[in-house]
Structure formats: C-alpha cells, structure tokens
Amino acid sequence: MIREFGPNEIIFIAMAIRWTIALSAIAFVGGGIGGLIIALMRVSDRPVLRALALGFIRLFQGTPLLMQLFIVYFGLNIVGLPTSPWIAAGVALTLHASAFLGEIWRGCIEAVPPGQTEAANALAYSYGVRMRNVILPQAARIAVAPTTGFLVQLIKGTSLASIIGFTELTRAGQIISNATFQPFLVISTVAVLYFILCWPLSLLARRMERRFARATAR
Numbered sequence: 001m002i003r004e005f006g007p008n009e010i011i012f013i014a015m016a017i018r019w020t021i022a023l024s025a026i027a028f029v030g031g032g033i034g035g036l037i038i039a040l041m042r043v044s045d046r047p048v049l050r051a052l053a054l055g056f057i058r059l060f061q062g063t064p065l066l067m068q069l070f071i072v073y074f075g076l077n078i079v080g081l082p083t084s085p086w087i088a089a090g091v092a093l094t095l096h097a098s099a100f101l102g103e104i105w106r107g108c109i110e111a112v113p114p115g116q117t118e119a120a121n122a123l124a125y126s127y128g129v130r131m132r133n134v135i136l137p138q139a140a141r142i143a144v145a146p147t148t149g150f151l152v153q154l155i156k157g158t159s160l161a162s163i164i165g166f167t168e169l170t171r172a173g174q175i176i177s178n179a180t181f182q183p184f185l186v187i188s189t190v191a192v193l194y195f196i197l198c199w200p201l202s203l204l205a206r207r208m209e210r211r212f213a214r215a216t217a218r
Contacts, residue, residue, distance in 0.1 A: 005180040013189055016172035017197065023168060024155045026090045031097020031154075038102025040131065043109050053102065060099035066160050068092045073164045085166035093161070097154055104150060108143040109135055145208035152198045152205065159194075169193060 003009070041053035060068065072095075073088035112135050120130040162171035173190035177183045 002181055003179045005176070005182045005185050009176045009180060009186075010189060013169065013172045013176055013186070014193060016167060016169045017193060019166070020155065020158050020168040020197070023086075023089055023093065023158045023161060023166070024151070027093035027097045027154055027158070028151055030090070030094035031101050034094060034098025035101025035105055038098055039105035039109060042102065042106040045127065057099045057103050060096055061103070065092070065096050065157055066163060068096060069160060069164055085161065085164050088164055089158070089161035089166045093154070093157065096157070097150075100150055101147065104146050105139065105143055108139040108146070111142050112138045145205050148201055148205040148208060152201045155198055155201075156194060 038053045038056060041049040042057075044050055044053075069089065069092045072092040073083065073085070076083035076088060076091075116134055116138065117130065120134045125134065158168055159170035161168055162174060165171075167175075169190055173186050177186040180186065
C-alpha cells in the first residue's frame with residue numbers, strides 16, 4: 001500500500017536530524033583531536049613525523065569518502081572487530097575530518113608571522129612551550145572561519161553514511177520515498193532541512209572571514 005506524503009512523514013524525516021547532528025558532532029570532535037595531532041606533525045622538526053602526516057592526509061584527501069565508509073564498515077568485520085553503521089560511520093568520518101582539519105590547521109599555523117617563532121626561540125622556549133603559548137593561540141583565531149566552513153561540508157558529508165545503513169537525514173528520506181513513491185517532494189524536504197542546518201554556519205564562516213580580513217588590514 002502506497003502511503004501519502006503528509007505531516008507524519010515530514011516529522012519522521014525531521015526527527016532524523018538529531019542523528020545527523022550527533023554523527024557530525026562525533027566526527028568533528030574526533031577529527032579535531034586527530035587534526036591537531038596531524039597539524040603538529042606536519043610542522044614538526046622531525047622529517048619522519050612530517051612524512052607520516054603527509055601520507056595520512058594524501059590517503060584520505062585522495063580517496064572518496066564513500067569508499068572510506070565501505071572500507072571501514074567491511075574492514076572491521078573482516079578483522080573480527082564488532083561493528084555497526086554507527087561505529088563505522090563515526091570512525092570513517094573522524095579519519096576523514098582529521099585529514100582535512102589537519103591540513104587546514106597546518107596552514108593556519110604556518111600563517112602566523114615568522115617573527116613570532118623567532119621571538120620564542122630567542123627566549124629559549126622549547127617546541128612544546130612555543131606552540132602552546134605563542135603559535136597555537138594566534139593560529140586558532142585564523143582557523144575559526146575555515147574550520148566553520150569545513151563543518152558545513154562535514155554535515156553534508158554525513159549523508160553518505162546512509163549507504164551503509166546509518167539512518168540519518170538522507171536515509172530517513174529514502175525510507176519515506178520508498179513508502180510514498182513521491183521522491184521529488186521527499187528529497188526537496190530533505191534538501192530544505194539540510195539548508196536550515198548549514199546556511200547559518202555558512203553565514204557565520206563568511207562573517208568571521210570578513211572580520212579577520214578587517215583585523216588583518218589594521
């Protein structure tokens with residue numbers, strides 16, 4: 001029996017937003033931790049650490065996120081580790097976010113004027129103290145806008161988790177589309193909900209970019 005597309009179906013789709021937000025939060029927090037490690041490795045004085053970080057970034061930036069989701073989902077099963085769409089999506093998106101945030105934050109660290117590093121070296125600061133007290137606080141301000149922009153891309157990227165059975169916003173839309181046979185209405189509704197989630201963040205990122213540009217001009 002074909003269902004009509006009505007208020008109940010819209011509510012079902014809208015309720016899936018919480019899983020999109022939850023998955024985005026997990027990937028962003030995990031990717032933030034991993035990205036900071038990767039960024040620090042990229043600017044390390046040790047060539048081995050720089051090479052490892054660069055290899056990680058090239059691997060995850062050079063392969064489709066969809067393929068990464070498949071590899072993690074089926075790979076965990078092959079090696080005998082317990083897995084589920086939740087775990088696989090969280091791990092894959094965390095690795096994906098680590099690579100991109102690592103490269104974004106590496107650029108922000110290197111954007112800090114070289115004089116700051118020279119001044120820290122003149123004061124005989126160790127690498128850890130220099131990064132913690134001098135470089136990273138300045139890089140963090142530069143990183144706010146591009147990091148917010150990446151969060152928008154990450155939220156939209158969670159839609160690919162539907163391919164491994166994770167029921168987020170896109171997957172909920174697919175379920176309702178199959179039940180109502182009204183794909184245009186359903187997908188349009190899903191698109192509007194993604195827009196509601198992402199547009200304020202996009203505005204925030206642009207506002208931060210303009211503010212940083214004005215501060216730099218001064």
